[in-house]
Amino acid sequence: MNIQAHKINGKEIAEVISDQIVIQHAGDALDLMGTIYYQGYDSVIIHEKNITTDFFELKNKMAGEVLQKFSNYRIRLAIVGDFSKFTSNSLKHFIYESNRGKQIYFAATLDEALAALTG
Numbered sequence: 001m002n003i004q005a006h007k008i009n010g011k012e013i014a015e016v017i018s019d020q021i022v023i024q025h026a027g028d029a030l031d032l033m034g035t036i037y038y039q040g041y042d043s044v045i046i047h048e049k050n051i052t053t054d055f056f057e058l059k060n061k062m063a064g065e066v067l068q069k070f071s072n073y074r075i076r077l078a079i080v081g082d083f084s085k086f087t088s089n090s091l092k093h094f095i096y097e098s099n100r101g102k103q104i105y106f107a108a109t110l111d112e113a114l115a116a117l118t119g
Contacts, residue, residue: 001022003035005041012040012041013041013118014045021051022046023051023052032044043117045078047080071104074103077103078114
């Protein structure tokens with residue numbers, strides 16, 4: 001896993017770059033937050049391909065656990081990916097509601113994620 005730094009409008013944003021799953025379990029989110037926080041970032045971008053598909057199955061409550069950790073530690077998160085492949089209406093509503101807030105975003109592109117985290 002590598003971190004690509006983005007500095008926009010005085011905000012330090014970490015983009016996680018990896019060919020592997022970075023968040024397989026809720027505990028992995030805590031490890032990632034520790035790494036990000038230790039390096040001085042307060043926002044993180046992770047790509048959907050780096051999160052287990054279990055995250056997107058809302059029934060197992062993993063998404064809620066992971067996103068609650070980011071909210072509790074006040075680390076803003078943007079997840080970049082093509083979410084149209086997920087057919088769950090609950091997930092679509094979850095994404096919509098998350099994007100209305102200021103803490104968690106689901107974005108189609110890196111530029112969209114950066115804009116959400118710096119806006």
